[in-house]
Amino acid sequence: MVATSMAQIPTNLTFHKLTTQYLPFISINTAYIFNDTRASQQLANAVDNPVTIFLSLNTPFQQYDATPPTSGAAGQIEAASVTSAALNSDLFQYLQLDGLHRSTSFNGTSFMRTRFNDTQYEHVSGGQNIEVFRNETAFYVGTGIGFKSNDLEFAGGILHIVDHPMAPPYSLGNTGTVLGINAIAGIIQASVKGPGPSVLPNIQNASDVTVFAPQNSALKNASIASPQVAGNFVVSGSVLYSTALTAGTSFLTAEKRKLFVTTNASGAIFVNGSRIVESDILTANGVVHVIER
Template identity: 30%
Template sequence: MIHLALFATLAFPVLSQNLTAAISNQQNLTQFSNLTSSAANFTTILNNQGQNATLFVPINSAYTYQNNSGMVSVNVTSPFLNQSISNALNLTNLLSYHLIPGQSLQLNVSNSSSQMLFHTPESRNQSVEIFYTALNDTQAVMLPGNNSQVLIVHNHNDTNPYIKFGPYKEANVLQGGNATNGVWYSLDSVLVPPRNLSFTLLQANLTMMYSILKASNMSNQLENTPGVTLFAPIDSAFPSNFNASNMTMANSFIQNYTVISNKTAYYSPLFLNNSIPQNEATMAGQNLSYTSQNWSNITVNGSQIVNSDILTMNGVVQMIDKFFNNNMNSTALPPIQAPAGASFWKQVFG
């Protein structure tokens, strides 16, 4: 059964080194170690974590190259664009997105190199949890309450855990170890911080939704307002005669498929845990009615989420398979429930 829970404990040997020293001794993590030495701000953040932090470290093969000036070219495959981290601020942001402060996650790591490139719905037997990272630069993240950017971690029952980032990319957790100020886990991909909504829609091949956003006069609002959740139908859901360039129609469509919350964007674990506030509605006033049998079977107003948790700078895109059922009667949603020990819920809902 898929549920939200604290991840199972995996015992690592207790070491006398901090995270910086621990990863520097790992032969396949030298690229990340070199990057941290070039980012004094991140090193300070990392060394001030006390005894509880989780650091995700891409293995060397996850990078293309690093030059003497500190520029790193991240190997980001299609449909992502290659990106260069060319200054200290961007480098600090990139590294900070790999750090979960205040929590030492205990993931079910088998230390096996056998991983799936992308997990199909049939393979999704796992716990799903939201964690705040150390990425809090206001030029890179705009979430409600000035919260830092999130990672959504999937703790898999059959293979190693993974982190989904972007529409079609997953970073598999390979190995792990302890340090005096937390735990570290190696990844087979670099975690690229989320971008703005327009860029993300193009990444996800949601070209109709992108065209609608640009045809509306609401693009600036949705790009710069914290807590935006956009339910985006796949391109094939649109009829051939749909006029995506009509501003009036575009505005109406955006309003019917967007929720703006001053507490949080609506990530899939919130649906799974029945934590969407009662009577939550879209910008057009349409109440959300949802079912969530498991992580691979979440429906909202009659539409199934087929690609969940596509993160943006200021929220999330939930890709759905068809238009909402506008005739669906609104139903009372269950009250907010916060699982014990889950800091995301405590911070968001109190």
């Protein structure tokens, strides 16, 4: 239904005309946008400040809209909290990228900076990012959210329609809880014990944090609840997405331990010999990579 009528849509319409006249299947999203002063002005002024925006179909948005908010500030935004105009406004900033980004501009894994930079909820310098992945067989944004129709042009902008609502990442603690990554709780616990001999920051509240979290099976006979141990799994002050983890690079942890990055022929990434088994889990203040040990 979405794809059949796309070719007939003019490309010089304002965002308001495009969505109200031709795209009734995203009308719930756009109704919220038109009620939000900041977002509606940004889209109305797109000719002067070009924008790319991601919006979902009505049905999944309605289901998502009914989801109770998760505890914690980032979790409240993540659940689309329609009871708060301020949180809704921030949510629409997360759906926007500066500039025009057609589907052909995405290749492999890309991390794109959004317009969401409210430091009350997010702590990534310059604004929170989204992940976009595209190859010969797959095209998705975030955690596997697929594209239903892409590259819809309006005056000053590009609209991509996706099959599920997008939302900012959880806080670090909520990420560990929701995804069942036990090491994150231990690292957070260690980071709030006070500076002592450790330089590990309070990573729940810090900005620009990368965590290399051992997978659950690696923790059976080990503990990372001390600052000295936990600090070896944290890079503070840098958000290191997988695109930055190239062979031959190295980084210092909070405990001044050097992490060396290597790769193999199949593209797997290793940090000090430990393979990354799940990469690029975005959080409100950075990114988590799950490692073997």
